[in-house]
Amino acid sequence: MAAKNTARTGFTVPGLSLEDGRKIATILQGRLHSLNDLQLTLKHAHWNVVGRDFIGVHKMLDPQILLVRAMIDEVAERIATLGTAPNGLPGALVKERDWDDYSLGRAQTAEHLAALDLVYNGVISSHRDAIEKTGELDPVTQDMLITQCAQLELFQWFMRAHLEDPSGVLETASAETEKTAARKTR
Numbered sequence: 001m002a003a004k005n006t007a008r009t010g011f012t013v014p015g016l017s018l019e020d021g022r023k024i025a026t027i028l029q030g031r032l033h034s035l036n037d038l039q040l041t042l043k044h045a046h047w048n049v050v051g052r053d054f055i056g057v058h059k060m061l062d063p064q065i066l067l068v069r070a071m072i073d074e075v076a077e078r079i080a081t082l083g084t085a086p087n088g089l090p091g092a093l094v095k096e097r098d099w100d101d102y103s104l105g106r107a108q109t110a111e112h113l114a115a116l117d118l119v120y121n122g123v124i125s126s127h128r129d130a131i132e133k134t135g136e137l138d139p140v141t142q143d144m145l146i147t148q149c150a151q152l153e154l155f156q157w158f159m160r161a162h163l164e165d166p167s168g169v170l171e172t173a174s175a176e177t178e179k180t181a182a183r184k185t186r
Helices: 018-048 054-081 090-096 109-134 139-160 178-183
Strands: none
Touching: 018 054, 018 090, 018 109, 018 139, 054 109, 054 139, 109 139, 109 178
């Protein structure tokens, strides 16, 4: 029988109601899925990037993957601290996510960077939503998410630095899908 993400204890952290602790844990479960998906997507791009600037992009992705993995652990441990069992299983991620798999395979560096920029848009936007939702309920969780969001925004800037012209315009600015963003780099 598969693990469920509903396993909860009868406690949460001091100063929070059980209801608020569970509400925050539910928000964080979404962040756990998103970050797990991000680290897998980054590793996939790391293995499949080719062409000009290959080594720079290939090496740029590994530290991001490591830091995102640390974020995953931090989020999962916060969920457990709040009295709920975190679920990091792939089946739960696929079942509960509201986004599709990364759409690029083997591709040029600029194509992956453009597609990853859109991936970061989604992760950062949903992290910011979680920051807003946890703000009044739990400043400890909010602080953790703010710190993570700042790091994710920095990683996105690393991607965008490859995609902007000297005036600061992103060549992929109007792209709505990863494949469209990738095509705009050709």
